[in-house]
Amino acid sequence: MIEFSRFSLANGLRVIVHEDHTTPMAVVNVLYDVGARDENPEKTGFAHMFEHLMFGGSINIPVYDSPLQMAGGENNAYTTSDLTDYYCRLPAENLETAFWLESDRMLSLAFSRKSLNVQKKVVSEEFKENFINQPYGDAWHKLRALAYRVHPYQWMTIGKDLSHIESARLQDVKDFFFEHYTPANAILTVAGNVSLDQVKSLAEKWFGEIPVRKKYERHLPEEPVQTEARFLEVTADVPLDAIYKCWHGFSRTDAGFYSMDLLTDILSGGNSSRLYQSLVKDKKLFSSISCYHTGSIDPGMVVIEGKLVRGVKIEDGDAAIQEELEKMKNNPPDSPELQKVKNGTESSLAFEDVSLMNRALSLANYELLGDANYINTEWDLYNAVTTDDIVSTAKKIFRKENSSTLYYRKKN
Amino acid sequence: MPDRKKAPALKQPNAYEVRLPACEKIELKNQVPLFYVKGGAEPVVQIEWVLRAGNIFETNKGVAAAVAALFKRGTGKKSAFEISRQFEFFGASFQAACQAEYVVLSLETLSKYIGELLPLVRELLTDAIFPDDEFELYRQNSIQHLQVYLKKSDFVADREMGTMLFGRNNPYGKKTAIADLDKLSLTDIKNFYEKNYLDGDLKIFASGQWDKDFVELMEHNFGDLNIGNKKVLPDVETQEPEIRKNDLVIDSNGVQASIRIARIFPDKKHPDFQKALVLNTIFGGYFGSRLQSNIREDKGYTYGIYSYLQFNLKYTLWGISTESGKEVADAAISEVYKEMVRLTKEEVPEEELQLVRNYSIGRQLNGLDGPFRIMDWWRMLIMNDLDEKYFEERIRTIKTVTPGELLEIAKKYLKPEDFLELKVV
Numbered sequence: 001m002i003e004f005s006r007f008s009l010a011n012g013l014r015v016i017v018h019e020d021h022t023t024p025m026a027v028v029n030v031l032y033d034v035g036a037r038d039e040n041p042e043k044t045g046f047a048h049m050f051e052h053l054m055f056g057g058s059i060n061i062p063v064y065d066s067p068l069q070m071a072g073g074e075n076n077a078y079t080t081s082d083l084t085d086y087y088c089r090l091p092a093e094n095l096e097t098a099f100w101l102e103s104d105r106m107l108s109l110a111f112s113r114k115s116l117n118v119q120k121k122v123v124s125e126e127f128k129e130n131f132i133n134q135p136y137g138d139a140w141h142k143l144r145a146l147a148y149r150v151h152p153y154q155w156m157t158i159g160k161d162l163s164h165i166e167s168a169r170l171q172d173v174k175d176f177f178f179e180h181y182t183p184a185n186a187i188l189t190v191a192g193n194v195s196l197d198q199v200k201s202l203a204e205k206w207f208g209e210i211p212v213r214k215k216y217e218r219h220l221p222e223e224p225v226q227t228e229a230r231f232l233e234v235t236a237d238v239p240l241d242a243i244y245k246c247w248h249g250f251s252r253t254d255a256g257f258y259s260m261d262l263l264t265d266i267l268s269g270g271n272s273s274r275l276y277q278s279l280v281k282d283k284k285l286f287s288s289i290s291c292y293h294t295g296s297i298d299p300g301m302v303v304i305e306g307k308l309v310r311g312v313k314i315e316d317g318d319a320a321i322q323e324e325l326e327k328m329k330n331n332p333p334d335s336p337e338l339q340k341v342k343n344g345t346e347s348s349l350a351f352e353d354v355s356l357m358n359r360a361l362s363l364a365n366y367e368l369l370g371d372a373n374y375i376n377t378e379w380d381l382y383n384a385v386t387t388d389d390i391v392s393t394a395k396k397i398f399r400k401e402n403s404s405t406l407y408y409r410k411k412n
Numbered sequence: 413m414p415d416r417k418k419a420p421a422l423k424q425p426n427a428y429e430v431r432l433p434a435c436e437k438i439e440l441k442n443q444v445p446l447f448y449v450k451g452g453a454e455p456v457v458q459i460e461w462v463l464r465a466g467n468i469f470e471t472n473k474g475v476a477a478a479v480a481a482l483f484k485r486g487t488g489k490k491s492a493f494e495i496s497r498q499f500e501f502f503g504a505s506f507q508a509a510c511q512a513e514y515v516v517l518s519l520e521t522l523s524k525y526i527g528e529l530l531p532l533v534r535e536l537l538t539d540a541i542f543p544d545d546e547f548e549l550y551r552q553n554s555i556q557h558l559q560v561y562l563k564k565s566d567f568v569a570d571r572e573m574g575t576m577l578f579g580r581n582n583p584y585g586k587k588t589a590i591a592d593l594d595k596l597s598l599t600d601i602k603n604f605y606e607k608n609y610l611d612g613d614l615k616i617f618a619s620g621q622w623d624k625d626f627v628e629l630m631e632h633n634f635g636d637l638n639i640g641n642k643k644v645l646p647d648v649e650t651q652e653p654e655i656r657k658n659d660l661v662i663d664s665n666g667v668q669a670s671i672r673i674a675r676i677f678p679d680k681k682h683p684d685f686q687k688a689l690v691l692n693t694i695f696g697g698y699f700g701s702r703l704q705s706n707i708r709e710d711k712g713y714t715y716g717i718y719s720y721l722q723f724n725l726k727y728t729l730w731g732i733s734t735e736s737g738k739e740v741a742d743a744a745i746s747e748v749y750k751e752m753v754r755l756t757k758e759e760v761p762e763e764e765l766q767l768v769r770n771y772s773i774g775r776q777l778n779g780l781d782g783p784f785r786i787m788d789w790w791r792m793l794i795m796n797d798l799d800e801k802y803f804e805e806r807i808r809t810i811k812t813v814t815p816g817e818l819l820e821i822a823k824k825y826l827k828p829e830d831f832l833e834l835k836v837v
Contacts, residue, residue, distance in 0.1 A: 022453070024428070025778050060416035065700050070767045072425030072774025074699070091428065091774055096420035104416055121712025121737075125668070129715050129735045133668045135563040205414055237663070239559040271496035281493075281549065287556040307556065340501045347503030347522050350454050354782055 002353060002375050004363055005196050009203060011212045012184025016363050016372050017199045018191040020356055026192035027089050027360040028098035030106070031368060033187075034180035035082040036159075037152040037220060037298065043172060045159020048079040049123045050176055054086065056115025058105035071097040079157055082297045083368060089357060092193035096202060103206035106186065109177055116170055123165050127158050135238045139305075139408055143244050146230050146404040147301055151223040153294075182213040187367050191360040223248070223299065230404040237411050240287070241308045243317055244406040246301040247397045249293055253369055258381045259389040260293055260397065264302060265341035266333055266390065267291040267324070272340070275304070278324055284309055285317045297369070302397055314407045325398040332387040345382050425773040426766075426811050432803040433780065435790040438627065440635035446627070447790060448618040451783040455523045457620035458784055461533070462795065464643035465608035466513040468583035473592040474554075475600045476608075480510035481550055483540040483605060490535070492546055498532055506533070512583055513645065513725050514795065523621045530633040537637065540605060547598050555593045566735060568662055569670035569836040576658065576832050577676055577729055579651040584724055613643040615794065619787035648726060650676065657833045666837040669741035673748055674731030675831045677721060680796060684821055686809040688721060688730070691818045693768050694760055695719045695751065695826075696732055700767070702751045703732065713737060713744040725796065730825065738837055745833065752831075755822040759815035772810045 004018040036047050054077065055064045068075055073090025088098050131137045141156055148154035159165055188207065190199045226248060250256040268275045268291035279286045289306030308317045352358050359375075366374040437447050467476040484506065485492035499506045504521035506529075521529055561567045571587045578585030616634065618626070678685065689697075696703035696719025703717045717734035736744040780786055793802055 023781055025781060066767060067419050069698070069700055069771040069774075070419075071422050072428075072770045072777070074771065074775065089774075089778055091423065091425050091777060093423040094420075094425070097422065100414075100416070100420050107416075118709065118712040122708055122715055125713070125735070125737055126715040128667045128737065133565065133663075133666055133735070135560055209413060237665070239563055240556055270500040272493055272500045277493060280553070284549070284552075287553040307560070309552065310556065336501065340497070340503075343503030343522075344500060345503070347456070347505075347520075350456050350522060351520065354452060354454050354456060354784065356781060 002359055002363070004372060006372065007200065009183065009208055011208070011210055012182070012215065013203070013207050013210070014187045014367065015199065015203050016187065016189040016367055017194065017196050018189070018359060018363055019194060019196070020191060020359075021193050023192055023356055024091055025089055025356060026092040026095045026098070026190065026194050027087065027357050028095070028102060029085065029087045029189040029191075029360045029364050030102050031187045031189070031364040032084045032181060033185045033368060034084055034216070035080050036155065036157040037081050038180065038216075038218065039152060039155075041152070041155075043164055043168070044155045044161070045123070045157075045165045046168065046172065046176060047084055048157050048159070049119060049165055049168060050173065051077045051079045051084050051086075052119040052123060053109065053115055053173060054105055056112050056119065057110035058101075059108040059110060061101065061104050062110070064101055064105065067097060068101060073098065080296075081153055081157055083365075085361065085364065087357065087361065095190070095194060095198070099202045099206040102188070103210065106181060106183065106207065107210050109173075111170060111174055113170055116168065116173060120165055120168060123158075124162055127162055127165065131156070131158060136242060136408060139242070139244055139406060142232060142234065143246055143303075143404065143406050146232050146406065147246050147248065148223055150221040151298065152220060153223075153296065153298065153300070178213060179216055182215065183207060183210050184212065184215045187364050189360045189364040189367075191363070192356055220298065226402050229400045232405070233407040233409065235409045235411050238408065239410060240310060241314050241410055242306065242408040243308065243314055243321070244303065244305045244408065245318070245321065246303045246404050247399070247402045249300055249302040249397050251299045252295060252297045254299075256393055256396070259385045259393040260302065262338070262341045262345065262382065262385055263328070263390050263393050263397075264291045264293055265344060266337060267304075267328065269341055269344055274324055274328070275321075279306070279317070279320055283320060285312050285320050314409065318405065325394070328394045329391060329398065332391045335387065338385070338387055338390065342382060342385070346379060349379055425770040425777070428773055428777060430773060430776050430780070430807045432789055432800050433786050435787070440631055442635055442637055442639060444614050444616060444634060444637065444639060446616045446618065446630055447787075447794060449783045449787045449790065450619075450621065452620055455621050457521060457523045457526060457618065457622055458787070459519045460617045460791065461517040461537070462615045462617065462791070463515050463517070463609060464513065464613040465515045465604070466511045467586075468513050468645060468648065469608055469643070470604060472595070472597070472600050473586060474588040474596055475604050476515065477510045477588070478550060478554075478596055478601050479604050479609070480508040480515045481554075482542055482546060482601065483609060484508065484536050485546040485550075486541050486543040487535050487539040488541055489539070492543070495532065495536070499529065502528055504529055523623070526622060526626070527629060530629055534633045534637075537609060540609070542598060542602055542605070544598070547601070551593055551596055555590055558588070558590060558593065563662065565662060565666060565668065565670040565836045568660065569672045569834055572658070572660065572836065573672040573674050573731070573832070573834050576653055576655055576834060577674055578727065579649075582648050582650060584648070584727055608643070610639070611641045612639055613641060614639050617787055617791050619783035645725060650727060653832055655832075658835070660834070660836045662836060667738055668735050668837070669738050670836045671734050671736060671741060671745060672731060672834045673745070673831050674729045675825070677728045677730040677825065679726060679728055680723060681798070684824070685721075686805055687813050687817055687821050688825065689806070690768065690772070690810060690813050691755065691821050692719055692721055692730070693772055694764065694818070695755060698768075698771060700771070702755070703748065706751060707734070707736075707744055707747050711740075711743075711747070713740045713747075717744070723792070741835055745835070749828045752826045752828055756819070756826050759819050762815065765815060765818075769810055773807070776807060776810070
């Protein structure tokens, strides 16, 4: 049981406090409800680049990092299709330093031209490092664009194209900030050797005066139901043929999410899983294969990706995958098989909560989904999943007309 | 309304007393040492079996790693599937990481299932049979994985720099090629297991939560293993580098260069090591470091640049690592040397050093958050025949090292002519 308290400020900022007096440290986490899905299709990659700019100085504080380091702290941030999260960790006695820094950059950035110019280059290098200069690095770009026709999940968090990042202007930065970086669009989580009263008074002192600003209303296009199988084939300088298949699945807040999560574990969680045993071990068609889902807030994707054993035809690998999925629909898992993936989930939830930082991040993420207390109740929803749920989820998701397939062939 | 121009008052992190919490030690009946740190709020446990069975002990390349992968794929009683299935049924993970000097077998599980899983680990440590079909599958798939990795410039650069520094026959410098995997022999693998696992040099580390009978359980499962043969690290020679500077092209369409600049450095018991760690933090060891501030935050040549000291037992290295745009790679390299030389010419300003002291103390405090992290420290100390005095010395050095001492370290070790340089596109 993870204990926590919640309150809100008049400007709409939500605050979560999790006390843990066994550690000398404190974690301060600010989650903004903005991600790549909120971007203009002509200016993709912006939410993520903006995350970099949040370290380029705020209205009253020329640099973010060094005052935090002087206080014994360190920090980082990440951006997904759904959200942007900033976290720092420091000795609890210096908690106020984090409030000072985080509130000033919510108040306003410095909007430095130099910072924008440098971070455009840094993000371009990040783009190259992870998505261009890697074998199969562009597979996800292609797969997303194949599966989503209208929803913004069709592009990666890093952006569709380097040129979008290179052409960002300072005015775009200002507009994005004032639209999304508002108190009502943020969740502040404070965890560690802190008290509720202390956090209340610090929150009021540092965040209380930040103007309300207009709350961003999200109106995203809904992805139409897919009605026919999609297919794409590319050839590139890679050592092995690979296959990527995906299906539209459930949203993070749908009741079906839990059986979808367990279903992917039955298929590929560990060496005793179905895909490993059948396709790697017995039939020797793949040298590696995995099945997972994107876990996104709007309906995401269930993905199977694998590298084929040299000499095996992609088409044969594809057919064997489909055969396994048919078995999944027709042969329900037996009770130990379901218990296995539930035990795995119970274990990973417990291990996640070991670190103070993870507890703070989870509380913030659950609050964004609707209720921080899911951190304590979600396990019951996993535990309630039945073998019938698994089969019906498999039947709903693994339909041919719901699928997109990418053959990634090596150049001869 | 708060004064936002002024930073809130600080407790100087330097004023913290940082102590390493105690680690208990007992010896099982067969004299295998069991170290443990009990604690934490979650009902979970991590147990590590550390054997001196790293690739330094192998005669043919790739054998130690193959044993680490294959010893859990079949025993006299259970198939690979049954073994995986049993760990996975209890939601546990059991991983083997093969390093240069030792192999770490790590079990992570909910505490309530320890009793079900320890006999299985015992079975793997006493009765692995290395089935032919699992061996063939491993060989085929590890060749394929390596083929993919050889297309990644960062992977190739790390391997090549090891070879440039230590020599191709040195355990820290050798690299496994596709041809070595082709030649892997099951006889070598079984022999290695017999010599280094069955008759191995074993230490056990446990951290987390457990019931009262934990020590008895460990005694029951591991106290009668006929094991404990002390292994001495073989003598390894380094050689004068054959090449000091190298440019490799693995992909003519590559858009980035993987840059590695490194030198051999004394091991961590050397009197200069602790001070060098502080100097390394300033040079390239944290986000505000000289390298990161200049090459990323001022010039935008890279997504990240770091310097680091490696922690081998016999030889370590002091290196710089980055991936930068191909067209700015030479400019980035020249800035690395500029920053190196600057540290040998000018004392680090007091304010910068104070920031690094505070930052580092904060990190050390955080590095003791919970039993797993505390055990990470103890395992490092114990595997290196060190004790808590070394930890205390770390804290003392962070708090008291002077700009003058750091300048001396820089002059001694940060000479550009002592570093080897590699660029891989």
